[in-house]
Every structure is written in C-alpha cells, then in structure tokens.
Amino acid sequence: MLDIRVEETAKLKEKPDQSALGFGKYYTDYMFEIDWDKDQGGWHDARIIPYAPLQIDPATMVLHYAQETFEGLKAYRNPEGKVQLFRPEMNAKRMQNSNKRLCMPYLEVEDFVQAVSALVEHEKDWIPTAPETSLYIRPFMFASEPGVGVHPAVSYKFLIILTPVGNYYPEGVAPVKIWIEDEYVRAVKGGTGFTKCGGNYAGSLKAQEKAEAHGYTQVLWLDGNEKKYVEEVGSMNIMFLIDDTVVTAPTEGTVLPGVTRDSMLTILRDWGYKVEERKLPVEELMAAGREGRLKEAWGTGTAAVISPVGELYFKGEEVVLNDFKTGPLTQKLYDTLTGIQWGKLPDPHNWVKVID
Amino acid sequence: MLDIRVEETAKLKEKPDQSALGFGKYYTDYMFEIDWDKDQGGWHDARIIPYAPLQIDPATMVLHYAQETFEGLKAYRNPEGKVQLFRPEMNAKRMQNSNKRLCMPYLEVEDFVQAVSALVEHEKDWIPTAPETSLYIRPFMFASEPGVGVHPAVSYKFLIILTPVGNYYPEGVAPVKIWIEDEYVRAVKGGTGFTKCGGNYAGSLKAQEKAEAHGYTQVLWLDGNEKKYVEEVGSMNIMFLIDDTVVTAPTEGTVLPGVTRDSMLTILRDWGYKVEERKLPVEELMAAGREGRLKEAWGTGTAAVISPVGELYFKGEEVVLNDFKTGPLTQKLYDTLTGIQWGKLPDPHNWVKVID
Incomplete structure (x- = not known):
C-alpha cells in the first residue's frame, strides 16, 4: 500500500x-x-x-x-x-x-x-x-x-x-492493408519481444516506414529465427479466422501477451469457438487466403481495441479478406469487448474494476 | 558547416x-x-x-x-x-x-x-x-x-x-572470464545489432547479470538465429588468435562495426597477420581452445580499448587462454593503438586529427 x-x-x-x-x-x-x-x-x-x-x-x-x-x-x-x-x-x-x-x-x-x-x-x-x-x-x-x-x-x-x-485511428474501425515483412525483424527468442520496452518500438519503425512506402498501413511481423511464422501486426497481436478456427501466435517469448488478446480469446472460447494458439506458417496463411478459407483477420490492442485486416501482401501476392469489409466475427468481438469495457454489457469474468 | x-x-x-x-x-x-x-x-x-x-x-x-x-x-x-x-x-x-x-x-x-x-x-x-x-x-x-x-x-x-x-575497468587491462551465452540474444539479422541504439544495451543487461551471477565478468554473444556463431563480447567486438590467424565476426547486420575493431584489423594486416572476418562456430572456438590452438582472445572498444580474455565458459566446459595472462599480441595491439591515439607513435593511416 x-x-x-x-x-x-x-x-x-x-x-x-x-x-x-x-x-x-x-x-x-x-x-x-x-x-x-x-x-x-x-x-x-x-x-x-x-x-x-x-x-x-x-x-x-x-x-x-x-x-x-x-x-x-x-x-x-x-x-x-x-x-x-x-x-x-x-x-x-x-x-x-x-x-x-x-x-x-x-x-x-x-x-x-x-x-x-x-x-x-x-x-x-x-x-x-x-x-x-x-x-x-x-x-x-x-x-x-x-x-x-x-x-x-x-x-x-x-x-x-x-x-x-477518441479512436486510435482517425478513420475509426476500418479494414487496413497489411504488409508481411520478411527483411526487418521485431523480436527473436531470447530477446525482449514479450516486453513493453522502448527498444522494441524504436526498432519497429523502419519496417512500418517501408510498408507505408508500398501503400500499406501496417506491418505483419514474422518470427526472427526462420522468418516463417506470423507473430504480430504493428504493435498489436493478430488473430485469424481460418475455416471455423481462430488462430493466433503463442506467447512464448517473442509475442507480447496482450490484455485485449487474452480477453478476446476468452470471449471466443465462451462462444464455443475453436481457438488455436500455435505457430502459423505464413505459407499456410497465404494458402488459406488463396483458397478462400481465411475468413477474417484482426489486430488486437488496448489503444485501437481491434483493427480489421482487409488485405495481406506477401512476396508479390495479395489476398483480400471478406471483400475488404469488417467481418461479422471481428465486429461482434469489438462490440462485445467495448460493451464490457464501457459497462454496457454483462461482465461474466469480473474484468471491470469500478473505482469511484 | x-x-x-x-x-x-x-x-x-x-x-x-x-x-x-x-x-x-x-x-x-x-x-x-x-x-x-x-x-x-x-x-x-x-x-x-x-x-x-x-x-x-x-x-x-x-x-x-x-x-x-x-x-x-x-x-x-x-x-x-x-x-x-x-x-x-x-x-x-x-x-x-x-x-x-x-x-x-x-x-x-x-x-x-x-x-x-x-x-x-x-x-x-x-x-x-x-x-x-x-x-x-x-x-x-x-x-x-x-x-x-x-x-x-x-x-x-x-x-x-x-x-x-581513466581506465574503463578500475583494475586496468587485465584478463577476464567470459560466459558464452546460449539463452539470451543480443541481436538478430533484420534487427538493430549494427547500430548504437539504446534498445540494444537495455536488452543486454539481463545476460550480463546472469554471467556475473555465475562468477564471470562479461558475456560472449552468439548469433540470434542459430545460437551457433560467436558475435560480440559485452558491448565490444571480439577477436581470436587461432594458430596464426586472427578471426573475428563479420559486420553483416548483427555486429557493431567498431572503430577500434577496424583499426586493429588494419594494424594486424599491416603486420602481416592473416585476418579472417567470418562466422566462427562456437564449437570450433571451443575445440581450438581444447587443443591449445586458441592462443589469445580480446575484446575491442573505444571505452576500454582492449579487454584480454583469460577464460571461456560454454555449456559446462572451461577453456583457459595463455595461462590467464594478457597475451603478447593483445599487449602489442594495445600498446600500438594507444600509442597512436595518444600521439606517441607514428600514424601511418592518418587516423589522428589534431584540433587545436
């Protein structure tokens, strides 16, 4: 005290x-x-x-x-x-x-x-x-x-x-174009990726600048060891709805353990969704996009709450998600989580702390 | 101007x-x-x-x-x-x-x-x-x-x-015990290892603390991808005299391009030494130590100029160099470089800039 x-x-x-x-x-x-x-x-x-x-x-x-x-x-x-x-x-x-x-x-x-x-x-x-x-x-x-x-x-x-x-993005919750980065690295096993230390953010600016120069809004980071597995988007966690399963990177040292990430995974499990915290190869992700099995994707973080992904770019290939519109699960998650945060919806997990 | x-x-x-x-x-x-x-x-x-x-x-x-x-x-x-x-x-x-x-x-x-x-x-x-x-x-x-x-x-x-x-180390130029680190990582290809950005230094403190807890003075970093190749020691570059060849890590994105490093490599080449800037596997280094072919090793940096290595520890094995005494080449490099820097020796490469 x-x-x-x-x-x-x-x-x-x-x-x-x-x-x-x-x-x-x-x-x-x-x-x-x-x-x-x-x-x-x-x-x-x-x-x-x-x-x-x-x-x-x-x-x-x-x-x-x-x-x-x-x-x-x-x-x-x-x-x-x-x-x-x-x-x-x-x-x-x-x-x-x-x-x-x-x-x-x-x-x-x-x-x-x-x-x-x-x-x-x-x-x-x-x-x-x-x-x-x-x-x-x-x-x-x-x-x-x-x-x-x-x-x-x-x-x-x-x-x-x-x-x-107000909203983190001046345009509000709207789908963005994502650049999958295979040159610059955000984090590596044994480094500081799981922390909110300043160095992680300073080191990430260059790839963001590169993505913007190519007409993209945010960077999707791959793992630093093999540049094979998807990890985070910008300074947010990222989730993918592939077929009927939500997939997101595990928090094993390189990925920030987001409060919004954890809350959304809990809500998804409450709703009966199959949730996989696992290493997702970028090739598997792009193949799912190519085959129409990648239904939705969204970034999660405290500042923006949710940032829908409208398009993914990787090594010359583009995949558009849900006709570049905010998907129904993305919208439902946003409405539910913000509803709890603003006290407009029930709070079954006692996440809210009233302080006055 | x-x-x-x-x-x-x-x-x-x-x-x-x-x-x-x-x-x-x-x-x-x-x-x-x-x-x-x-x-x-x-x-x-x-x-x-x-x-x-x-x-x-x-x-x-x-x-x-x-x-x-x-x-x-x-x-x-x-x-x-x-x-x-x-x-x-x-x-x-x-x-x-x-x-x-x-x-x-x-x-x-x-x-x-x-x-x-x-x-x-x-x-x-x-x-x-x-x-x-x-x-x-x-x-x-x-x-x-x-x-x-x-x-x-x-x-x-x-x-x-x-x-x-005065001297960076209170005890002056004296051999130190080095802990070869295989858990924490300093830098990875695509990251900021070649820069002097603050984040590199904040991220390095934990391994240094670990080395000290084990009775070692400094950390020898391995590459962040495979944890196989030796890169830097503490916040210095490092050089090894193996048989009659000086080996040091190449500056390809993860290693700081040190001014002292470059100057010493130039002096060594002037003296006719064989110098290799190449990826040096830690297993090769330890084997050379085991076989008595690792004659000397030293860290190089502006602050300390040179820091002789007296012992290397890696995964349970210890290798002592030159009976834990500053080696003759290490000493000669220190004397030569500091002689040039303090203006007591000739400056064949016009490195010194007199300003008043």
Missing part, C-alpha cells in the same frame, strides 16, 4: 472538445510519480503532482541505454457515470515481467493498481463521455541515474500520465 | 583529481546542443551552452519508445600538449547508419566532426594529462516530440557531453 501525497495546483487546463480528441494530443492536469533508489531502500515518495516537465541530466541513462518500460490501459465512464478500469492487474503483472527482463525493479501489483486508481480518481473530470472515448493511462518507468557505463541503473522514476482519447 | 553560438557561464566546476577519474563520474562545464524540427526545416540553433539538466515533457517519445542513438569517442593530449581526436568521421558515419535504421535524421559527417571539435576545443582544459587518461566524448540524439502514438518523431535533440576518464 503506497502512501500517496497530493500536491494541488490552482491553475487547471481547459478541457478539450470531445469530438476531436485524437490520440495523445492532450494531457491532464496531474501525474503520478514515485522514485526508486537503491541507496534509499527502494521505492519512496509516491505523489500526485501537477503535470510538468521533468528535469533530466543529459547523462541520464535512459537517454543512452533505453532502460525503460511502459504500459497502456484505459479508464471508462460507465452508463451510471461511474469510472471503471479494465483488468489493470494484468498490466501490473506484465510490467513486472517487462522490468525483470530489463533488470529493473517493479511495483507490487496492488501498488500499481492503487497508483493508477488514485490518479484516475483525482483526474476523473477528464474522462470523456462521448461515444468511443476514454481516458488513456500511460504508466512508464525509466533509469534516472546519470552515467555512461553500461549497467542496470541504481535509480529509476515510475510515472503515470493520462490523456483523453 | 554549422553556425555554433556559445553561451558562456562564469561559474566553472573544480577539475577532478586525475588519479581517480573513473569512467563517467565527472562532466565538464559545457555541452553541445542542436535541435531538429520537421516544421522548422530540420537542424537549427547549434550552441555550446553550460552543462545543465534538460526540461523533458513526461510524454516525450524517447522515454516511451526509445528512439535514441549514441556514439562514443575520445580526445587525447599528445606529447606536444596538442589535443587530438581518433577517426571521428567513422563515428559520424556510424551514427548516420544508426539513425537511418531508427528512422531518425542525422548530421552531415563534417557537421558532426565540427561540433565534436568545437566542444572539445572549448573544454580543452578538461582533457586530463595523466597516463592512460582521456576525455570521453558522448554524442547522442533522441526523439523530443511529446506523444503516445508510435511513429518516427517530428522533433529531436542532438547533444554532446564530455567526461574526463
């Missing part, structure tokens, strides 16, 4: 127009901050303070060696006007796993959830109420020790910032 | 004791800074300003997605008291290659060298004169745009900071 002090400010920002929130354009009035120092016995000084620039020494290790991790989740207004989170303890646990891989200390699950809840509660007037809007929550942590030697830092900062958001 | 303005400060720091410099404990009075903004046509406002903390918005992308690269080189006092750099244009070119991979803009080679030279010239009183000391130069660049969407940033900061240093 953290002892969180609050430092109030008299000067609050004007709230933005809810019809043009975008994604990450506005930040709220306050942020959460807590420090970890080896020579002070670990975590100390939990506080909610006015959102303001950080003072960072130019030698600070995060700017050189990228010892940094983050999470992403959302707060929603339910129909009764209450504030709710969606499975925040999964984000807490995943950040623990990220931090362990990056040799960083981490918050206890209950402290992480307490910090998120306390900041969201403090900033609840910022949670938008318009359809499809929410308050995006960004916990992150980085090495704050100054130094040019390469070693795990002895001091860190953990922060949470908040930004009211 | 940059137009560099200088902002002076009256308050200078006290210079540290040259016998206890360590590595990265002290920073000089000034730093170089230049901004890149897409909407301002690129690079602007080159300046030498007092060393001070940066004001960084908590949403700044470098803290989340690690779009960041760096370089490392040194300035030396030659016997005539002049200041010299060692092949700075190689660092400039390598940073260009790093930045291209990370979708970041970059400085022209001559502007990079000009900025380094101008700052070092301004801070030349900080260059230590004691044996084995130098002024370590750390150029680095990072995404300075605030935002939580994943994309190449539209604004960046490039900085140079300086720190007077």
